[in-house]
Amino acid sequence: MAVRQRDPKSTRSALLDAAADLFAKRGFDGTTIDAIAKQARVNKAMISYHFGGKRGLYGALLSEILTNMAARLEAVRAWDAPPEQRMVAFIAAFREVVRVQPVAPQIMLREVISGGRHVDRKILPNFLAIFTVLQGILEQGTREGKFRPVNPVLTxxxxVGSLMFFFATETFRKRIVREIGVDAGSMDAEDYIRHWRDMMLGGLAVRPVAGFPVPVDSGPSQGDE
Amino acid sequence: MAVRQRDPKSTRSALLDAAADLFAKRGFDGTTIDAIAKQARVNKAMISYHFGGKRGLYGALLSEILTNMAARLEAVRAWDAPPEQRMVAFIAAFREVVRVQPVAPQIMLREVISGGRHVDRKILPNFLAIFTVLQGILEQGTREGKFRPVNPVLTxxxxVGSLMFFFATETFRKRIVREIGVDAGSMDAEDYIRHWRDMMLGGLAVRPVAGFPVPVDSGPSQGDE
DNA sequence: GTCTATAGGCTGATAGAC
DNA sequence: GTCTATCAGCCTATAGAC
Known part of the structure; x- marks a missing residue:
């Protein structure tokens, strides 16, 4: 039993790792500091010592995730290239963040659903960066006549929603495949990225496309209720 | 003080309403039965009496939401129409569910992020219906040559992710607008629906479009890490 | 920096009167 | 069906020894 002692640095990071995993799976309120400490193989009093409590640990984790993502996207923002390529780069950057921190989408989605209750004013701009970068790319594309004019905010x-959703729901999708037994075909992350890259570029293509007359709604008859 | 008494039916529905609101905002673990009872103006013992406890109340709510959504989508599934129109109807049906139950996206998203921990085997098929209906429409479109061949699961x-995300994050988006003061332009639900209808139809249009040579990745230089 | 022991608050549930 | 009173369990946090 040689591996018994820890250096202080690894205590901090062990706690952050365990917290990331558990907060992602069960949310802030569904996670106990006991569970975190146990999974990190650390005494639970260490959470107060190093992070000032459960809330502090969560804040440190959230800040780390958002800072990391904002940094990656900043590179895309600064990149001087055609809008199509910058959009592809945006998607790739998002994917890269998830590769490094697979729990990021769950935690960010939970946070955003809760109205950003734990998002400190100081890191709110980092959160916003996720959206403004893409918005700038879309505006560039429209300005240069490469994209049809679209509302950049809605786009x-x-x-971002479709990307987050994919990565945040992996566990559930696997459960469905397992329990229902539907073969869902490929749900590989790289395929998903490529697929939505193409969907976006197609959806943003300057009209008229080969395609459709904009269809009229109506839909199937169904009694109001 | 005439309005003091309740009939039993309204107690049940008052609890369901309050539970919907609070579970949506704060999640299952973040909501206390005290808070639900207080908001419903009902004695908290009624939760055990009518629903067998907190978990039972949540289950009843989730079941109600999923049943409602599955019913609406079933009409789209059964509708005999061209795939473009059926896809538009799918989106409209989703929007209609949200109009009736604005909390549905939050609750469903939370559930799905948690791996479906509270989703009973009995209602799992209802959950799945949300996805299989659209999948059928996409396959129809590809078969009929109206859509380009795409992976229906990824699409x-x-x-669904982008729709859920939009409706589930309304509170947070409003906070950003309020605190940062960015004018986000129109974020109206109907605009969003129309926008993504067009994006989907464009993205699914049979190639080649006016558009892009599929671009090469590369992206901005950024040190690995 | 780490651990043990414990305080103190909150939570979900229910027994029993009405 | 409804309400009051109550309880046992769990949760976060920390004082104090090492």
Whole structure:
């Protein structure tokens, strides 16, 4: 039993790792400091010592995730390139963040659903960066005549939403495949990224496309209620 | 003080309403039965009496939401129409559910992030219906040559994800507008629906479009890490 | 920096009167 | 069906020894 002692640095990071995993799976309120400490193989009093309590630990984790993502996206913002390529780079950057921190989408989604209750004013701009970068790319594309004129805010919300949703729901999708036994075909992350890259570029293409006359709604008859 | 008494039916529905609101905002673990009872103006012992406890109340709510959504989508599934129109109807049906139950996206998203921990086997198929209906529409479109051949599962995940995200994050988006003061332009639900209808139809249009040579990735230089 | 022991508050549930 | 009173369990946090 050689591996018994810890250096202080690893205590901090062990706690952050365990917290990331558990907060992602069960949310802030569903996670106990006991569970975190146990999973980190650390005494639970260490949470207060190093982070000032459960809330402090969560804040440190959230800040780390948002800072990391904002940094990656900043590179895309600063990149001087055609809008199509910058959009592809945006998607790739998002994917890269998830590769490094697989729990990021769950935690960010939970946070955003809760109205950003734990998001400190100081890191709110980092959160916003996720959206403004893409917005700038869309505006560039429209300005340069490469994209049809679209509402950049609505576009941005949808793309970020679909990306977050995919990565945040992996566990549930696996459960469905397991329990229902539907073969869902490929749900590989790289395929998903490529697929939505193409969908976005197609959806943003300057009209008229080969495609559709904008269809009339109506829909199936269904009694109001 | 005439309005003091209740009939039993209204106690049940008052509890369901309060539970919907609070579970949506704060999640299952973040909501106390005290808070629910107080908001419903009902004695908290009634939760055990009518629903067998907190978990039972949540289950009843979740079941109600999923049943409602599955019913609406079933009409779209059964509708015999061209795939473009059926997809538009799918989106409209989703929007209609949200109009009737604005909390549905938050609750469903939370559930799905948690891996479906509270989703009973009995209602799991209802959950799945949300995805299979769209999948059928996409397959129809590809079969009929109206859509380009796409992976229906990936397409479906992205569309449902972007819809859920939009409606589940309204509170947070409003906070950002308020605190940062960015004028986000129109974030109206009907605009969003129309926008993504067009994006989907464009993204699914049979190639080649006017548009892009599929761009090469690369992206901005950024040190690995 | 780490651990043990314990305080003190809150939570979900229910027994029993009406 | 409804309400009051109550309880046992769990949770976060920390004082104090090492």
């Amino acid at each position: 941005q919300i949808g793309l | 479906q995940i992205g569309l």
